[in-house]
Amino acid sequence: MHDPLTTETVDLLRDLIRASCVNDGSPASGQEHRAVAVIERYLHGSGLVGEVVEPLPGRTSLVVRLKGHDPAAPSLLLMGHLDVVPVHGEWSHDPFAADLVDGVVWGRGALDMLHLTASYAAVIKKLATDGTRLAGDVVFAAVADEEAGGRLGARWLVENRPELIAADGVLTESGGVPLAVDGAVRGVTVTVGEKGLASRRVVTTGHPRHASTPYGSSNAVVTAADAVLRIVAHPNPAVVDDLWPQYVAALDLPDDVRAALVEPARLEEALPAMGGLAGLAHAVTHTTIAPDIIAGGDKINVIPSYAEVQLDVRTLPGVTGDDVDRLLRAAIAPLGDRARVDRLPSADDQPASRSALDTRLFRALSEAVTVAYPQAAAVPVVAPGGSDGRFFRALGVPTYGFGLLSDRWHHEDFRRLIHSTDERIDVESVDLTVHALERIVRRVTG
Structure with missing residues (x-):
């Protein structure tokens, strides 16, 4: 049995999968307003009031800020995307039914990256409702269009509403894959940059x-x-x-x-x-x-x-x-x-990006890795693909991809399931992730 925070996160994850915000790259796809409505219902009664932006009809993003009591304290942005890639091939379970079978949630977006988006929402809700008074701000952004370059999501926010998502550090996808030697986890990946x-x-x-x-x-x-x-x-x-x-x-x-x-x-x-x-x-x-x-x-x-x-x-x-x-x-x-x-006339060049390792946020990530896997260290990696993190690294904001997967995972499995058939995430990984994120937020903004 898992605690209420994990249970809430899993339930929210399943609802986000069912929202089926499939982004095929066309302006009218995605329709992330469905997932935004799911999160707004989840946050209702918490005292958190978010702002919704909508660059195009249905292409909505939600930004929520939990204010700290010290304007000079470090702030942290938790940024997750709501859209998912189209479904291809034969699946063992309906990709949008969000079946929970033997401790595993199946569905498009479960791994990329709705389990993280759900975890961010669960953490900020808990912080808002359990009497916590953090020094720094915590910002949660659930954004559209990451799977097509972020022009209607994170990039649009950076270019048009930067005050909404302003923070001293950013957590987003992806990371947290355990690396085992002789059966013992010796390292856990933390994405510090991307090509x-x-x-x-x-x-x-x-x-x-x-x-x-x-x-x-x-x-x-x-x-x-x-x-x-x-x-x-x-x-x-x-x-x-x-x-x-x-x-x-x-x-x-x-x-x-x-x-x-x-x-x-x-x-x-x-x-x-x-x-x-x-x-x-x-x-x-x-x-x-x-x-x-x-x-x-x-x-x-x-x-x-x-x-x-x-x-x-x-x-x-x-x-x-x-x-x-x-x-x-x-x-x-x-x-x-x-x-x-x-x-290509429709695609501008985007340079590779990388964040420093000597930051308060990276140290907090390293500590969270050791709590979950005492024999392991954070292993910084550069991702071969792109994410919304690049828009913040371009501004000089330390940005990392982080989560915590259970020891049943291997990096090969993680890479194989991203954008593929039978995408899924185990509840144990959700549990590790949401509690690590809560610990990190308290440590960084504390």
């Missing part, structure tokens, strides 16, 4: 003619395919920063594999030994380029004169958009004037 984004497209041209005689033709689609193969094969050396060796040291791997993983020249040969974590290891040590969308031609019997390949490019710290352009142009240079690199 940047520099989306590009390669545009190729050809000469149209009847497709019944393709030999010798200049086909833009064929050139696009050639460009993709050249980009994928282009040299892209590994980069080992100061955080990666700390993560490797906490993994249950043979010593020779550990040694290879922290040497840039040998890192790629060691990736197969990491099994399901090989993709993560590659991503956080390389600027990655993924050709994800290709289009060309408009009639099946005409050789296409135009094609384009859209590239998802994730950059390491210090890698600029100009660096990406140079790399791509070098890769496709043999194609001459049949191929060029363009920046």
